[in-house]
Amino acid sequence: MNDARARIEDFLSDYVHMIDDDRxxxxxxxxxxxxxxxxxxxxxxQADLLVGILSCEGRGMMSDRVWAAREANxxxxxxxxxxxxxxxxxxxxxxxxRVRANFTxxxxxxxGDTGIFVSGKYxxxxxxxxxxxxxxxxxxxxxxxxxxxxIVYPI
Amino acid sequence: xxxxxxxxxxxxxxxxTRVPYGAYSDPELYALEQQRIFRGPxxxxxxxxxxxxxxxxxxxxxxxxxxxxVVRDENGVINAMxxxxxxxxxxxxxxxxxxxxxxxxxxxxxxxxLRGKLEGVAFAKGVRGKGGMPADFDPGLRxxxxxxxxxxxxxxxxxxxxxxxxxxxxxGDAIGGFMKRNLNRPLRLLGSHSQILHNNWKLxxxxxxxxxxxxxxxxxxxxxxxxxxxxxxxxxxxxxxxxSISHAKRATLRADKEYxxxxxxxxxxxxxxxxxxxxxxWEEFDDGITxxxxxxxxxxxxxxxxxxxxxxxxxxxxxxKTELFWIYLGYADDTPEQTRMRVMQSNLTGAAGLVSLEDxxxxxxxxxxxxxxxxHSAFMEMGGRDVASSEGSRATEVAVRGFWQGYREIMGIA
Numbered sequence: 001m002n003d004a005r006a007r008i009e010d011f012l013s014d015y016v017h018m019i020d021d022d023r024x025x026x027x028x029x030x031x032x033x034x035x036x037x038x039x040x041x042x043x044x045x046q047a048d049l050l051v052g053i054l055s056c057e058g059r060g061m062m063s064d065r066v067w068a069a070r071e072a073n074x075x076x077x078x079x080x081x082x083x084x085x086x087x088x089x090x091x092x093x094x095x096x097x098r099v100r101a102n103f104t105x106x107x108x109x110x111x112g113d114t115g116i117f118v119s120g121k122y123x124x125x126x127x128x129x130x131x132x133x134x135x136x137x138x139x140x141x142x143x144x145x146x147x148x149x150x151i152v153y154p155i
Numbered sequence: 156x157x158x159x160x161x162x163x164x165x166x167x168x169x170x171x172t173r174v175p176y177g178a179y180s181d182p183e184l185y186a187l188e189q190q191r192i193f194r195g196p197x198x199x200x201x202x203x204x205x206x207x208x209x210x211x212x213x214x215x216x217x218x219x220x221x222x223x224x225v226v227r228d229e230n231g232v233i234n235a236m237x238x239x240x241x242x243x244x245x246x247x248x249x250x251x252x253x254x255x256x257x258x259x260x261x262x263x264x265x266x267x268x269l270r271g272k273l274e275g276v277a278f279a280k281g282v283r284g285k286g287g288m289p290a291d292f293d294p295g296l297r298x299x300x301x302x303x304x305x306x307x308x309x310x311x312x313x314x315x316x317x318x319x320x321x322x323x324x325x326x327g328d329a330i331g332g333f334m335k336r337n338l339n340r341p342l343r344l345l346g347s348h349s350q351i352l353h354n355n356w357k358l359x360x361x362x363x364x365x366x367x368x369x370x371x372x373x374x375x376x377x378x379x380x381x382x383x384x385x386x387x388x389x390x391x392x393x394x395x396x397x398x399s400i401s402h403a404k405r406a407t408l409r410a411d412k413e414y415x416x417x418x419x420x421x422x423x424x425x426x427x428x429x430x431x432x433x434x435x436x437w438e439e440f441d442d443g444i445t446x447x448x449x450x451x452x453x454x455x456x457x458x459x460x461x462x463x464x465x466x467x468x469x470x471x472x473x474x475x476k477t478e479l480f481w482i483y484l485g486y487a488d489d490t491p492e493q494t495r496m497r498v499m500q501s502n503l504t505g506a507a508g509l510v511s512l513e514d515x516x517x518x519x520x521x522x523x524x525x526x527x528x529x530x531h532s533a534f535m536e537m538g539g540r541d542v543a544s545s546e547g548s549r550a551t552e553v554a555v556r557g558f559w560q561g562y563r564e565i566m567g568i569a
Contacts, residue, residue: 039507044346050498051346051483054507057499061430065509072374074513146349146478147506150515 005089008097008126011133016082016103019154024066027154028059032129036137037062039155041145042120053142053151062154069152080117080153081106092125096136099124105155107148118155119143163187165530166568171556172536177529179355179522185474187566192453193219195565196319198305198312200455200468201225201235203482205309205342211254211269215246217470218313223302224248224258225311228269233306235313236271236299247299258299271299307331308338310466326451327393333400333449336440337459341487345497349480350506354518356454356471357562359479362518363448363456363467364554366390366401367537372517373510377414379434381461381503381510382446385411390545395564396557397452401549405445405461432499433509436461450554452561460510462493463500475522481505535559 011030018026031037040052056062085102092098100123107117125137140155163183164175178184193199199218202225206214213226215238222238224247240247240260247260247267257274259266264277273294281287302313305322312322323331352359362368369382376382388403428434438445439462449457455468466482481504485497504511525531538551542560545551562568 040346041348044348049344049346050494051501053348053505055498055502056430057432058430060428061433061502063429064433067429068375068509072378073509074372074374075516145347146351147515148351149353149519150350150512151507152512 001091004091004097004128008089008099008133009087011126012084012087012099012101012122015135016084020080020082022079024069024153025063027066028062031059031062031135031138032127034058035062035135037135037140037154038138039140039142039151041142043145045139045141053147065154073152075150075152077110079108080155081108082155087122095127097124097126099126103155117148120155162566162568166563167532168569170540171542171559171563172534172540173532174535174559175530175532176525179358179525180474180529182474185355185471188471189219189221191566192562193221194315196314196316197453197565198314198319198322198325198451199453200451200466201302201304201311201313203309203342203344203466203484204233204306204311205344206252207233207311209254211256212252213248213255213258213269214252215248215250218302218315220471222246223313224271224299225304225313226258226269233304233311234270235302235304235311237302239300240265241273241297241299242276265297267299271301273297308334309342310338326398329391330393330398330400330449330451333391333447334457336442337447337449337457337464343485343487343489343494345483345485345494345501347480347482348506349478350515351472352469352477352479352515352518353475354477354522355475356469356477357558358518358521359469359477359514360450360453360558361555362514363450364399364401364558365552366448366549366554367552368517369401369510372513375503375509379428380405380408381434383408383414384548384550385409385414386446387443388446388549389547390549390551390554392542392544392554392557395561396542396554397561398450399554399557400447400449401554402444403446403549404443406443433502434461435496435499437493437496450558452558458504460503461500462497463503464497465501465504477518 015030037056039054044052083104087099087101090098102121104119105117108114120142123139126133127136163181164177167173201216202214207227210227210229216223224238225235227233238246238248242265245260245262247258257266266275268274279288304313307322370377382403386403387407391400447459458465464484469477469479472478483501485494503509535552535555538553542557545553
C-alpha cells in the first residue's frame with residue numbers, strides 16, 4: 001500500500017502539472033481507454049442528477065475536447081494553477097483504489113487578473129494497468145454551482 | 156414626463172437597427188429597466204413546476220434584481236411574492252430552496268402563510284401588557300408583495316403588471332405552439348448550473364436571438380454539421396417581434412460555398428469525432444427540425460439541440476454582470492438510452508459547452524469593446540432593417556431587431 005500510495009500521489013501531481021503546463025494532448029492518457037471524466041457541481045452531485053457541466057466517456061471524447069480547445073473553441077487566453085490537497089486513498093476488494101482529494105484552481109487571465117476559479121474535490125477510482133496508475137473514473141465536484149465566464153480546459 | 160426627455164442616451168427615432176453602446180453600461184437606463192421591463196408587462200420565468208413537487212416546497216429566484224419566492228401551497232397552487240419582509244425588508248427566505256408550512260422572517264419572526272398573507276407578528280400585543288403594535292395595526296395591509304403567476308407547459312412565470320396579457324396570448328400562436336411541441340409532456344430535471352457573464356443582460360438577450368453569429372463563432376456547430384446556415388431553417392417572430400424561434404433541419408445540409416470562404420473560421424477543420432457518442436441522436440419529431448432556440452422576452456429561452464432540451468434564463472446582477480442559468484431536461488417517460496443520449500449531448504451547451512462556451516466571453520468582448528464609445532451605435536442591418544419572420548434565411552439579425560422593438564415599446568422609446 002505504501003508503494004501504491006506513493007505512486008498514486010505522484011500520479012495525481014503529474015495530472016495537475018500536465019494541465020498547468022498546457023500539455024493537454026497527454027490528458028486522455030491519464031485515463032483507462034474507457035475512463036470516465038465528469039465535472040459537476042456539489043448541488044447536482046448531492047441530488048444524484050445526471051447532467052453536470054461536462055462529461056466524457058472514454059479517451060475519444062477527451063481527445064475531442066482537446067481538439068476543440070485547440071482548434072474550434074474561441075476564448076481569451078488564460079492558465080490554471082492547481083493546488084492539490086493530500087489525498088485519502090482506500091483500496092477496494094476489486095484491487096482498484098478509491099481516492100478523494102481537495103483542489104483549488106487559481107486562474108490567471110492574459111491581462112494579469114489572478115483569482116480563485118474553482119474549488120472542490122476529486123472523487124477518483126484508480127486502477128493499475130501494466131503497472132501504471134490510470135483513472136477509471138474522475139468525478140470533479142465543484143463547490144459552487146456558478147462558473148465564471150467559461151470552462152474550456154479540464155480541471 | 157415624456158419618454159424623450161427622460162430617456163437616457165440618444166435613440167434614433169423608430170430605428171431598431173441602431174442601439175447606442177451606452178445602453179450596455181448606463182446606470183440610469185439600468186435602473187429604469189428594473190421598473191419598466193422587469194416590473195412591466197412581461198412574463199418573467201420563475202422556476203419549473205417539477206422543482207416544486209410537494210406542498211410547502213419553495214425556491215427563491217429573481218425578477219430583474221428583485222428577490223422572489225415561488226412556493227406551492229397546501230392546495231397545490233403555486234404562488235409567487237417578493238422575498239422582502241413587510242416589516243423591515245429583510246429576505247424572508249434566505250435559503251435557495253426548502254419546504255416549510257409557513258414563511259417566517261428570521262429577523263423579528265413575522266410569519267406569512269404560503270400565499271404571502273401575514274399570519275403572525277411576534278409580540279404583537281407586547282410583553283406583559285407593554286409595547287406591541289398600535290391598536291389600529293392591520294396585518295391585512297402587510298402582506299408579501301404578490302406576483303401574478305401562470306404555468307405553461309410545466310414552466311412557472313410571474314408578472315407584476317396587471318396589464319400583462321395571459322401567457323399564451325403573450326407568446327402568440329406560433330411561438331406558444333412550438334413551446335407545446337417541446338415541453339407539453341411531464342418533464343424530468345437532469346441537472347443545472349450557472350455561469351457568470353461579465354456583460355449587460357441585454358447583450359445575452361441579443362446573443363440568443365442572433366442566428367447570424369451562431370455558426371461563425373461556435374465553430375463546433377459547423378465543423379460537425381449540427382447547425383449551419385446552409386441547412387433549411389427559418390426565423391419565426393411573434394406578432395410584436397418580442398419572442399423568436401430559430402430552427403434548422405440537419406438533414407437538409409447543402410454545404411454551400413460560402414462556408415468554404417477563407418475568412419470563415421468556422422470550417423477550417425472537417426475532423427471526425429474520436430468519441431462519436433457525443434452526437435448520437437434520434438429523430439424525436441416528424442417535422443425534421445433538429446435545432447432550435449426559442450426566446451421568451453425578456454430573459455429566457457428554450458433550446459432543443461439534437462435531443463438536448465434545456466431551459467435557459469438569465470438574471471441581471473448589475474449593469475455589467477449577468478448570471479445565466481442552464482436547466483437540462485428530459486421527459487419523464489424517456490428510455491434509459493434516450494436519457495443517455497441527452498446526457499452526452501448536454502456537453503454541447505452550458506458553461507463548458509462545445510457550441511456555447513464562446514458566449515461566456517463574446518458578450519464581455521462587446522462590453523469591453525464599446526467602453527468610451529457610449530454615444531456611438533451598434534449597426535444591425537443584416538437581413539434588412541425590418542422586424543418580420545424570415546422564412547428562407549437565418550443570415551439575418553431580424554430577431555435581434557425584434558428584441559429592440561419590444562424593449563423600446565416597453566421602455567417608451569419612440
